[in-house]
Amino acid sequence: MSDAALVRRVLDGDARAFTLLVDRHLQPCLRFATRMLGNRHDAEDVTQEALLRAYRALAKYDEAGSFRTWLFAILVNRCRTSLLQRSRYVKRVVTDEDAMHGATALDEASSTELRIEIERAVALLDPDQREAFLLKHVEQLGYDEMAAVTGAGVSALKMRVKRACERLQELLGEVNDVTS
């Protein structure tokens, strides 16, 4: 059953349909928020908030567009707000301890050295670049979808993704230079 059909069923009073929608989208939403915020606890908070906001606003969803795009637009906004709230009190400094914590929070089974370095490099990206990179390469949205989600233009998004890749290569290259 399509997302749009599930939304119609929720709006018709079938609460179970919302459970199906949650199960379909919870994992990618949590993954994006975790990678974006670098902190599992904050990621769960913003994902939960985004899903509940989506539930309340379900009648505003336009079936002409993809539900995933609509949901991610809400999630991206919540992530931005979370980052802003955090930056109001403390400038984010990524320390080894942060990287370790983020990495273990992501997936305890695979907290390898490589993963720690990747998480650390991703955390050092400019938030706009990190957001674009994750949407494009991790969540695999098309540039048009990304434009709808972020409010940015396609060419700006392409440039952000390109810059993110260059910066990641630079950061991970530095690590390899030091360790080799």
Next chain:
Amino acid sequence: MSRPEIDPERDTAESAAIERVIAELRTPVAVRPEWRAEILRGAAKLASPDAPASRGVRRWTLRPLTAIAAALVCVVLGATIAVVVLGPGRRSSSAEVLANLTSTMPLPGEHGGQSTVRFVFVAPYASRVSLVGDFNRWNPSAMPMRRSADGRAWLLDVPLAPGRHVYSFIVDGDLAPDPAAPRAGDDDFGVPSSVVLVAGAKS
């Protein structure tokens, strides 16, 4: 000097290091069952989302209205653009003006030594956005913004004296700098803020 054409999609996908990063980041993040249950309990506590009455029928009745509204917006925008583009001494192209309608920008022309700056913040899901800055003493209730006709952005035209102005938006109670403008290097008290430059009057 000619520069080689860049295809960001192609260039960025080719690096083995980036492929490895992507593969790592795509690893699924485990969902805690108790957290999932908490979300569903949270939704159950909320009032059911309001279904639009006769959803299908209502869509058909809305479409002509939407078309009329869009036509009106086009007329108003067209008139505005005509004034901006065809006004005396204006050399901007209509494409340039249209592009600028999606981000904060000083509008051409001036009155009494001041230029009007159109502040734009794209936030389709925000319910309240206001503008704060050095020009209103960072007063959050001084300059509420209005939602654009398509509902995606929030707009406000503000007359400003020539010079550098630092500003930010308050989106549903949270400060947000303008993502389409340069950040202020001297963020006051750690407040994320942006900068708009207003050109001085020609003497």
